[in-house]
Amino acid sequence: MVLDNWLNQRLEKTKEAGLYRKFRTMNTAPLPEMVIDGRKQIVFSANNYLGLANDERLIYAAETVLHEFGVGSSGSRLTTGHTDWHQKLEEKIARFKRTQAALLFSSGFLANVGVLSSLPEKGDVILSDQYNHASIIDGCRLSKADTVVYNHIDMKDLEEKLKEALSYNRRFIVTDGVYSMDGTIAPLDQIMGLAKQYDAYVIVDDAHATGVLGERGGGTSEYFGVHPDVVIGTLSKAVGTEGGFVAGSTALIDFLLNHARTFIFQTAMPPSICAASYAALEIIEESKEKRQLLFSNIKKVKNSLIEMGYTVKGDLTPIIPVIIGDSQDAVRFAERLQENGIYAPAIRPPTVPNGESRIRLTVNSDHSSEQINYLLECFHSIGKELNMI
């Protein structure tokens, strides 16, 4: 009871700060149109960029292996959890990312924490972009190396901090490939150049870029034609399933298998999910069509909103942040969207800087032109109604 009193006091503070979170229940499979809390909504906030999460071919692949291998994997990869399907998927990821080898983790979060807590040592330094994902921040916290934060995609600042870091044994630069709140693409070509100049290693977390950027959907490395030392990714966004991975040299993978605690002490992914992920990567590699549909939707939404007079941040990625400014206005805007059957959240400080509250839209390849047009109509009418355009 004493614990609850204290927790409730703390929750009150969370509420006062406007940071209280709660569930919304999805009553249907992940599709562009869903029933949420009992109401039909067109969803413009999912990470399922290629519509694969509910794809028949993935469901079939998972189902077949599910009957053969059962539901759980029964152990960590180094005990009883390793199957042919884990190996097949790792080989597939390595081919997809054009690296020597790959290693599965149970999530992208655990992959980031595993790499950052094991690779850099005491006496090393990690240079981390200001807007990096929470799992990168936590990985840095667990590392024995020092962490230095540089301003978001600010290459001048990164260079200065690299210069200041020359006395460390080793330098690691860690960056998201595509930034989840801003839709910006990290300038990986420039980062690789600086890394070469100042003798640093590059770790890129390609969670939002895998399956999306590059001719084959290979991610930020393919987009820039570069080869970072460590590529981290997730299967839970465009790939449409679950799990994380690291791709890189054979030595890197062997090292992580022996030293990354979030790999060693974690139950292996279910083989059925490996099979579904394998099927997803085949689809991603073989068909450009879904990516073309995705990018035509992205361009349509982005250009139309800019024409209407909105400030839209970011590069050409599925993440489209529409800047509203004031927090209350952004919340009001999101409510009006929801009343009109559109589900897209308001993002406020401290997740984003003061005065940059926004509606964070994501589009995917399965949104129909009717759904896209309806979204744009709503942005037009709500923007006028709230005097924003």
Ligand SMILES: *Cc1c(COP(=O)(O)O)cnc(C)c1O
């Ligand atoms: C979503 C995300 C992760 C976490 O991946 P999960 O597989 O969901 O754990 C890590 N990094 C970035 C940049 C992400 O957007």
